Amino acid sequence: MATTSAAPEDRVFAALANSTRREVLRLLREDGPQPVQALADHFDMARPSLSEHLKVLREAGLVSEERQGRQRIYRLEALPLAEVQDWLHPYERFWRDKFKELGALLDRLPDDEA
């Protein structure tokens, strides 16, 4: 046990911490639900390794699988990402303030811009 513990939020952030897994999410988003092999084609990695990444994504609730014959169709499940956005929200005013500062800075020295 170790997979059993960890808050769901924790599992989502951990799942997103790997670029292969983020790329899988992008592929499912852009190309729609697809079997493992179609995903695996995009990676220079043994298929079982990708299987493990899919397991991490499944346990984070970020993908679901549907068996279809001998294939398993993976599908994006974006709901947990809404939680990430919720987590992000209270920080938003901080980066907006920063953008405003940067904008004001640019306004004060508009001399040699292209």
Place this chain on the structure above:
Amino acid sequence: MATTSAAPEDRVFAALANSTRREVLRLLREDGPQPVQALADHFDMARPSLSEHLKVLREAGLVSEERQGRQRIYRLEALPLAEVQDWLHPYERFWRDKFKELGALLDRLPDDEA
């Protein structure tokens, strides 16, 4: 080297993958800029361990430090979180669709709700 590689996006997601680090961000957001010891008081962890977390956050651009006498005041730098939100954005319609489905489902069986 290893810190040198890794795309900045990668470093931000990796930094967020740890709950202690997310808590540090929350403390800086809610309580404002503060020295290391003030942060350390919230954790049941040796101070050097927290120092390492702060280093990870610094290298992800999520905090900055300002030396003030013998203290170092850490401050939230939220700009990299804007990139996370940008990353999140193309997924938004997926979870919104899902919310709609769930709403419709609830509408279709409104019988025994409190």
Place this chain on the structure above:
DNA sequence: TTGACAGGTAGGAAATCCCCTACCTATCGT
């Protein structure tokens, strides 16, 4: 039924992460 295909699980190696204690530097107060 038998072989090929899709994909998961087992087990292990190397790298990384997360925590520790020990130690170092820099600044402040006396």
Place this chain on the structure above:
DNA sequence: ACGATAGGTAGGGGATTTCCTACCTGTCAA
């Protein structure tokens, strides 16, 4: 100058991650 305080770095240990190869199960096609 000296001790105390703030906080970083060094080095190490155990847990976890990320990859691999080998192997297993389930399904389809001949």
